[in-house]
Amino acid sequence: MSDALSMNSVQLVINNRKILNNLSMSVPHGSAVTIMGPNGAGKTTLLRVALGLVKPTAGDLHIFGNRGFDKENRKLLGYIPQNLGLVGELSVFSNVMIGAIKRMPRWRSIAGVYTKDLVTEAYSLMYDLKVSHLMNTKVKKLSGGEKQRVAIARTLIQKPSIILADEMTASLDFKAAVAVMDIFAEIKEKMGITLLMTHHNPEIARMYSDNVLIMMNGRIEKNIQSKDLTKEAVEDLYET
Numbered sequence: 001m002s003d004a005l006s007m008n009s010v011q012l013v014i015n016n017r018k019i020l021n022n023l024s025m026s027v028p029h030g031s032a033v034t035i036m037g038p039n040g041a042g043k044t045t046l047l048r049v050a051l052g053l054v055k056p057t058a059g060d061l062h063i064f065g066n067r068g069f070d071k072e073n074r075k076l077l078g079y080i081p082q083n084l085g086l087v088g089e090l091s092v093f094s095n096v097m098i099g100a101i102k103r104m105p106r107w108r109s110i111a112g113v114y115t116k117d118l119v120t121e122a123y124s125l126m127y128d129l130k131v132s133h134l135m136n137t138k139v140k141k142l143s144g145g146e147k148q149r150v151a152i153a154r155t156l157i158q159k160p161s162i163i164l165a166d167e168m169t170a171s172l173d174f175k176a177a178v179a180v181m182d183i184f185a186e187i188k189e190k191m192g193i194t195l196l197m198t199h200h201n202p203e204i205a206r207m208y209s210d211n212v213l214i215m216m217n218g219r220i221e222k223n224i225q226s227k228d229l230t231k232e233a234v235e236d237l238y239e240t
């Protein structure tokens, strides 16, 4: 299987500190990969480097075999940040449309005048993510799980090939996390999207990833098939 995303010997030094330290990793096309590791290991930073938001001090990055961050490469990536970045005062529909800004002329996004095709697409995504009944509700009134699903819809409308999702279920109880991840996993398969996520919950990581990358001190220490992610492996990870 070819790689959707790969990094080779990536270094990020800030104030003489190696935040990413000779980091190499790859995410096969169509797979779901989770990065696990203690607070401060560098998981969010790794995602931000992958997205081109932070420029590494050294090292290589490839997206579908193409090096670096030209405009075309960037378009292939979608991001669900840890804090979601939704606008609480706006409706579910408006938040989803924010994801489509780059797909329309500026005047349309400012005026809120969208093409029929785009609106149909947004409805369909909101329906799949079970938030269409909330489309006119302000996001600040939603539950954590509902907000997560709006954030997924907002990312999917960009039509990314790879989604990077940072602790997307961290604020949810297990049942709500499973409900969100079940829908996300189904859509991922349907759309053929590659997923790179971070999770702290090993059960969620096991259920929804093919592989789990163990990250410590700015580098990937291990690549474990999720079925081999034992309790012992997780305990080791958080004790050291």
Ligand SMILES: Nc1ncnc2c1ncn2[C@@H]1O[C@H](COP(=O)(O)OP(=O)(O)OP(=O)(O)O)[C@@H](O)[C@H]1O
Residues within 6 Å of the ligand: 014, 019, 037, 038, 039, 040, 041, 042, 043, 044, 045, 046
């Ligand atoms: N812009 C920055 N300037 C200085 N230090 C930074 C910067 N960005 C990240 N760091 C440091 O890099 C380290 C890794 O941070 P990062 O947020 O990537 O960790 P993480 O693995 O995502 O942790 P968590 O599980 O708490 O989310 C931390 O020690 C953090 O303080």
Ligand SMILES: [Mg+2]
Residues within 6 Å of the ligand: 043, 044, 045, 082, 166
């Ligand atoms: Mg983080």
